[in-house]
Amino acid sequence: MGTLKYAILGLLDQKEQSGYDIAASFSSSISDFWNANHSQIYPELRRLTEAGLVTYRVEISGQVLERKVYSLTEEGRRDFLSWLDEEAPIAPSPKDVFRLRMFFSARLSPERRQALIRHELEQHRDRLERLKEKLESYALLPAEDPRFGDYLVLRGAVMREETHCCWLEECLAETM
Amino acid sequence: MGTLKYAILGLLDQKEQSGYDIAASFSSSISDFWNANHSQIYPELRRLTEAGLVTYRVEISGQVLERKVYSLTEEGRRDFLSWLDEEAPIAPSPKDVFRLRMFFSARLSPERRQALIRHELEQHRDRLERLKEKLESYALLPAEDPRFGDYLVLRGAVMREETHCCWLEECLAETM
DNA sequence: CTACTCATGTAAATAGTTACATGATTTG
């Protein structure tokens, strides 16, 4: 699909930044629906530069440390906006190792099945707490605010985790 | 992670079957949390055979058409059951192209943003209907039934889709 | 006899992870 390309173009559309900054975004805000390591980002930035969709200037931090600050070209912005506007078919259901385990869980003892569910539930409750805290920092934003997209997806992530926890609790209850 | 390996071993643990059958499972029941094409399955079955985790016998359908029926070896079953019993750390949030688009959606006109959401919602409502119909065929199963895992994950898939539809409806409402 | 399903594979390309490799800058 080449989605990484558009994730990067979209971040650069918001503000010019380095590969390192992009990697940092993928480990924080965006990590609730996309991620990529620097080892994937740097080569992609090279390809985007070669394709003329982004350019960079070199900044020096301190005495020598180089920092390549990337920004979109006209063509890059056009490409991004045209991707953003596409009505795509929905993605196949995401892969989920835990659900796979539950699918096969009739082969476990009731005790072990419950232990696995409890372990999963604990971790998802932590994630949910973290997300809720983040969400609080966004009061209800108007739809015109440039950060409205952030708010929508964060709200979606909270709902997703809440439902997942809820499902796990039901699984526990039904196996007791 | 090598999850495909355990998905295949788990299916073979349920009953002996061919690569073709496994591929069919990945396009139906299991597709709500895992999938793989036959081009990934056949090479994996070869590797599992070489590793001594599965064996096969050749069946002939009709006059000549060969069908390799795979089953678990003792070692294969041990390996599968030990994987099944592992308490693993939760997976990173799944990648989701639509959420990525929504994250950037401040760059769209309100009309286009709404059109994208409505398009997504229609498709997820269809998927939800299909899942609900499937779920009806499972009455409440006792936790001891070998098909109880199927029931749990199907219930989880319904909840996941319901929440996703719910989120999309909220997105629509808040942008109007 | 045509279209669909059964059945098995390989090849080539893209996507993604983990490890290797290096060195500067900042903070405590």
Place this chain on the structure above:
DNA sequence: CAAATCATGTAACTATTTACATGAGTAG
């Protein structure tokens, strides 16, 4: 001065997708 963070890259491997390739069996 040690540890964390800033900063950029490559190499090797694993995972996944799409396309190529072939042919038998079945139902209408």
